[in-house]
Each structure stands twice: as C-alpha cells, then as structure tokens.
Amino acid sequence: MPSSTSSSETSTRPGFLRPTASDRPGVAQPVPDRDVPAHPWGRILGAAVVVFVLAIGAWEWRLRTLELLPGDLGDDSSAWAQQRRRIDAEPGAMAIVGDSRILFDTDLDRFEALAGIRPVQLALQGTNGRPFLQDLADDADFTGLAIVGIAEVSYFRDAIGLKGDVLKRYRHESPSDRSSYVLHRSLSRVFGFIDEEYRLSKLVRRLDPGLRAGTRGPSDEPWKMISATDARQAWLWPRIEHDARLAAHAVSIWDAWGRLPPVTDDLIARTQAATRDAVAKIRARGGDVVFIRPPSAAALRVVEDKRLPRSRGWDALLAAADVRGIHADDDAAMQGLVLPENSHLSRACSTVFTDAYVRRLAALTDRVVLRAAAPAPLAAADCAPQSSVE
C-alpha cells in the first residue's frame, strides 16, 4: 500500500532523533522506523535471566521462612465465582454465606465427613453476608439450604465491604479471567511468594508505622489473615497462631471496632427487613435458611456488644426473620476454643467448631443428616495447644 509521503519528505523538529506523526501534518504516515540500539542483546538477556532467577529464588526462600508456602492459593474473585457457579449447576446445593468468621471457622472436610455433603463456601473476608443472602434469594433456581454466618459488625451495616466485586466477576467472567485464574492457581501450587498480601507495594506501604497523624494507614488495616486451598477451604493463616506480633496487630484492628458508634434502630430495622424478605423468598421456593454465630473471644465480645448487644442484634434478627440459629454461646461444645487473635478460630479448632455446628444443624433441619459412619464428636481439648494439653 504505497503512501503519498515518504519519511524523507517530512520535517524534523530540532533535537529529535526520530520524527513522529506529530511532525507530519496532513499526509499519510509512513512505515515507522524502529531501531534496535547496538548492543549484544543475547548476552544481555542471558545475564538478565540469570540475575532474575537468582533474585526470585532468594525471594521465594525468604518468604517461605515467613510461612508463605506453596499450595496457599489465596482467595480471589474468580475462586468465588467458580464456587458460585456450582449452585447454578446444582440448585439444591447447600451454601455458606457470611464473613471471615464462618469462612475461616468452617472445615469443609469435616462437614463432608459428618453430613456427606460438601457445602459451597461463599463467605468472604471483610464482607457483609447480607447482600449474598439476597443474591441467593434472587436466584430463582436456588432451592437449597443457606447457612448464614453472622458477625454483627459485618452483617449490621449498609456497606457490602471489601469483596463486593465478586458478584460482578460471577456475572461476567471473561475467558481471559478464567484462564488467568487457572494459571495463577497452578503457579501458586509451586511458588509460596505469590500472595496478594505480600506484593511489593504492600510491603513498602507497611514500612509506615503511622507517621502522619490522623490518617488511616497500613498499620490500621488487616494484613494477611487467610490461608486457602481448593474449593475455598480457608483458615486463619497458621503463622498468626504463634506470631505474637501479627496476632497483636490483628487484635488492634478488631479493637478499633470499639470506636464505632452503636448500631441505630433504623439500621437494625433495615437489616431485619432485608433478611426477612430474603428468607421468605428462599423458603417460598422450598429452600431454607439457618444462621450461625461463630465464637469471638471475651475481650472482643465486650467491644462487639457495646456496638450491638445480642438482644438487639442476634436474638431480634432471628425473631424478626423467623429463622433458626446456632449461637456459639449456647453450645457447650463450642466453648473454650482457641481464638489466636480474638476473632477467628485456630485451624485445629475450626474443625472442632465445624463438628459441633454440623451436629446442631442436623438437629435443626432435616436437610442435614449425619452419616451412619460419621466420626465421633470432637471437643475443645482436641484442639487445645500442645503445651496446655500436657
């Protein structure tokens, strides 16, 4: 395709080594010139690859010493969307919605061992479970049991929270998103350093100890909390169980809830109404809803109750929505469990808690039936730290 103008006919601005379209007004633009600087590029690439591989190896080693291990797959929007699509394929599925407590405190393997069912884990860190209960209610195909995990600080608020964008990903996940997700998971099984919370920019930001007064900085935000494997089986990151600094940091974040104003009657009423409507919709199609309130440590309960005491929150919600619920306070098997940072159970205790709540679920709803070969009940002693057992 010949052009009417060759590059030799164009004017060049002083100083520039290579004219651009901005130097050639009103003419057809010629084939661009792109020079390669004179260098031994093969050797440069080789040297760069060697340095890169050594640097990545050193980084991987360093982060593994910080207990970032291969196989911790993280939890992103695509992982959630993949689980959400299980309900599309199996409308009678059992689904768990809620925040990080029901997410970290549920051992899906134990659930399956007891009930023969592996629920779809849809709970999300730092995210209000109510919009997701409504999402299930609005899904005309969902006829299963919705298990709603409640932490009042998360459920009684208007904002959706940190991970609200997962619904968008579920509704439109491009082929490219899906393939990148598969590749990301494959790499996460090999490299421990692949972790959203240990990105370069996040590590740099955490160098700030809170130098500027009055701002909300990295020291005021939760750091890595989650360790996750396939099908969104998630736990509290094990390092928090024995790293006092990380546990103390998390505790300081939860303690900040004490500065939140008490929940207003209006917000309570709106939350109850939205919940009641969602429960009614699900029941009208033959589904059902059960609420679970996982434990929090006594020190944190003081903070939580200050914002919303049980009588105004949990008890009133169950009554208003006419749903059955399991509150950790009410079950002896859920007492004495280990909460390393006051809000979430240790990995071992999440199994004990799951064991206890699945047995209670079986008593509350005929949608959960204990298998004949179900393992024997567990107790708090089964997850007590080794030193206290001795």
Add this chain to the structure above:
Amino acid sequence: MVFNSLTFAVFFACVLALHALPLPWAVRKTNLLVASYLFYAAWNPPFVLLLWISTVVDWYAAQGLVKARRQGSRRAWMLLSVVANLGMLAYFKYGTFLLDNFRVAMLAVGVDYQPPAFDIVLPVGISFYTFATMSYTLDIYLRRAEPARSFLDYALFVTFFPHLVAGPIMRPTELVPQFEQPRRASANQLYFGLALMTLGLFEKVVLADGFLAGPAEAVFDGAKIPGALDAWIATLAFSGQIFCDFAGYSTTAIGAAMCLGFAMPDNFRFPYAAIGFSDFWRRWHITLSAWLRDYVYIPLGGNRHGEARTYLALMATMLLGGLWHGASWTFVLWGGLHGLYLSIERLLRRRFAGVKPGALALFGIALLTYALINITWVFFRARDFGTAWRMLVAMSGQQAGAVPILPAVDLIAVAVIVSGIVAVHWLMRERTLESVIARTPAPLLAALWACLAFAIVIEQGSGNAFIYFQF
C-alpha cells in the same frame, strides 16, 4: 485480554512460536489474524462481530471509493464509513450519555421523560479500532493512500493485537505495507522487543497499579474532604498513573510488535517535559492528536482561514478529543481546557513573537505547563463536577473541614515516583529511549532489565485493565 495477565504471557509465547514456524507468509499472517481475534474475544467473544462489521464496511467503502467516478459518489462512500463507525461508537459509547442528556433537556422544558433502561456494555477499545479503520477510508478519500491489495492484509491491519484495544492508533499506510512482505524479527529485535515489553509492564504493574493508583483513588473517590497536600499529591499521583498506564501499554505494544518483526510508531515522547501545550500534544498520545489534527482540525479549516476560524477549529477539535475519551461532560471540559490553553498559547506566541526565552525561563514554562496539565487531570479523573470542584478548592488551600487522608508512605512514594518521572522526561526531552540505551553499558542494562522483571513478578499485579481500555 490484557498485557499484564498470565493468559497473555501464554498467548504471546504461542503466537511467537507459531510466527517462527517455517510456514508460508500468508499462513503466518492468517495465524496472526486468528490470534488477534482470540485476543479480542478473550474479553467478550460476541463483540468480535463489531470488529468484523467495522472491518468489512471500511473494506467495501474503500473499494467503492476507488471505483467511484463522481465526487458525489466518493463522498457517499466516505460518509458510509464515517456513519457506520461513528454510529457504532454513538450507540455503544455515547448511547446512555445521549439519553441522559436528552432526559435533562426535556426536563428543562417541562417534560418528565423517563427513558427505558439502556444498559449497554462498552466494547473494549472500540474508540481505537473505529478510528483506525476510519483513517483507512479517509486516507483513500483524501487521495493520500491507495487501498490495500489484499483483504487479509487489511483485516490484519484493523485487528493486529498489539494495537487493537488501546493503540497506538495506526494508520493503514504505517502497517499494511509491513504485511505485504514476509517479516520475521531478528534475534536482536526479539530481545529488544522483550526488553521494551518489560519496561512497559513495569510502568503499568509496579508504578501505575502498585504505587500510584491507590493514593489517587483514596482522595478522588473517598468520602473525606482533602486538604491542599492530599489533593495535590492525589492529582500528581494520577498524572503519574495515567502516564505509566498508557505509555506503559504503548511501550508493551511496540515491544510485542517488534518481537514479531513489525514496527509501530511512538505514542509518547516524554510529555511531562513539554514547554507549552502545543508541545505537550506533540508528546502525549501522539497518534490520537495527529489523527484529530489530520481528520478533524485540518478539514475544519485549520489555520488557513484566519485567526477566528483557527481558534474555532482548535476548540472544536479539543472538545471532540475530550469526548473521545469518555461519555461525560467532565471529559468534554478536560478537552475544552486544553483547547483554551492552546488558544492562549497561540495568542501569547503571536504577542511575543520576537522574544526568545532563556534556559531558566523555558524550565519555568515547562513547570507551569505541567502544573496546568495537572489541573486538567482533575476533571479527567473526577467522577463528576462536584468532586472536581472539591479537589480544585482543596488544591487552592481553601477547603474548609479538610482532614488528612494519605499516610506518609503514600506521600513519599508519590513524591519520589512522580518527581522521578518528571526528571526523566526533562532529561530525555530531546532524546529517544533507544539513543540513551545505546550509550548505556551492557552490564547495567542487564541489571536494570532483571530488576524491572523482578519488580513486576513480586508485585504480582491483579490483571487490572489499562485505563485507556474504557475509551
């Protein structure tokens, strides 16, 4: 698919391998064409249809132009292309905007018109490929170029994945001739292309997404009222973010094309070292500003019909340029501000035609240019005029009830990175990247390359779309 995704890494490796096979040139071009459609379909497969429509309409319009004897027929074929392309743009990009403004206009005359729900998904990069295909028919209409000899070459020009969704906006005369003869990158082109891709991805993943997007978002999109420091830092952060995002895309695209043996034009030339606004637009998004100049400003009369008409053409071009960026009045105002700046500069140049500023004065003008460009970025970044106004008041130090927003680490990071960007632009303002690289010792280049790649990998990224994808 986006360049900063794992999917692209695998896709690009496959394309490189396929392109290196000893196959006939036509087969290798077909491979590139199919790969480019896959690249686009990886975002939303049905929208490939739009690409085909744009491709086919302009191909036949160009054929018609060539065969037409009368000027009226030629104009009709040209208009078919323009109407088809702008029609697609109007529907997908401006449909909701037009409907909203129509509703407001009706309300102003007392009619409460409630339009039906009009939820349109914007096809990624539609503004880029419609402009590219329009330039094909317009160049033929303006007798600047001949039509492509092969439909395959032409279709590949429209669809070639490195430039497809965010430019540089290619002209047919820049790319179609490259498809006429077999091309394969030399080893040095392949390695240097990979180096350019690393540099582009570093700008996008590490600087734009990792360090600059967060502070801008915290202030522009947050509920707190910013003071002067936060407002300025957020605006500077956005100035760095949008440069690193878009120039990073262009650099990656140029590198990807070079790995395959093709040359793409510069799209940025160290714009934050611009001395004046006409200089800025010769350095920022060069392929768009040149497109608007050639197909809007000059046809509107350019500077050939007196001063008043020149200013009118200038302002109309910049307002359209603003609207091209997004279906919102804030973008129109952004373009209008640039039109105003250019007009004032033109006036001043005429008024002080004999004055030759010294080096210090030029540096001062460059700083003033950068500061005024930052004012325009406020309108570009703000979601609405309320936010933009709040930011401008804050930047002037007049905001009541302001609270500190950004932590110290963000203030420091933005200051360091943006100062670095501006300093590099100033040092490079009369150089090309290649000329500087040619003078850099090879061991240093290897170390820098490894550092950039290392930073990209440990930043990990989250596959965020490039800002300009939405345009």
